[in-house]
Amino acid sequence: MAQYTSDATSIAKWFVVRANNEFVDDGGVAEGITNLKLQKLLYFAQAVSLSVNGKPLFDDAIVAWQFGPVVPVIYKLFKVFGNNPVSIDKKVEGLSVEVTALLEDVWSVYGKYSAHELVSITHNHLPWQKAYNASASDKTISIESVKEYYADYYHRT
Numbered sequence: 001m002a003q004y005t006s007d008a009t010s011i012a013k014w015f016v017v018r019a020n021n022e023f024v025d026d027g028g029v030a031e032g033i034t035n036l037k038l039q040k041l042l043y044f045a046q047a048v049s050l051s052v053n054g055k056p057l058f059d060d061a062i063v064a065w066q067f068g069p070v071v072p073v074i075y076k077l078f079k080v081f082g083n084n085p086v087s088i089d090k091k092v093e094g095l096s097v098e099v100t101a102l103l104e105d106v107w108s109v110y111g112k113y114s115a116h117e118l119v120s121i122t123h124n125h126l127p128w129q130k131a132y133n134a135s136a137s138d139k140t141i142s143i144e145s146v147k148e149y150y151a152d153y154y155h156r157t
Helices: 009-020 035-053 072-081 097-110 115-123 126-132 143-149
Strands: 063-065 068-070
Touching: 009 035, 009 072, 009 097, 035 068, 035 072, 035 097, 035 115, 035 143, 063 126, 068 072, 068 115, 068 126, 115 126, 126 143
Parallel strands: none
Antiparallel strands: 063 068
């Protein structure tokens, strides 16, 4: 069974480093990743982990905001970048081979989409809709709703 991190920070940093190493042309220009896109990738990483392994990848809450699912602690960490690509100067360490493989799978499926395409995708999925449209002020997307909704989405091959 895979070893998991207890917070989303290492996962977020992995996606930032991965995006900054993804060259979009022959000149070696990296597209990078905005906080908005990062939030959606964190959400899908959590969904894949719940679907494939039956347990969360990280313990931090995911909340339904106007532009889709957000991990508030990560949003606050990187909000200084605004709409620009996030930049970090540290290599990510401490993630297991299993977690890294899961994140690479998430990147291969969702990394090609723009932030706005990912917003649209999440807006069409029930966990965000239920939490965002709830009458309560707590807009947390429950682990249970994500696990149930994505139960048959992802399968190990």
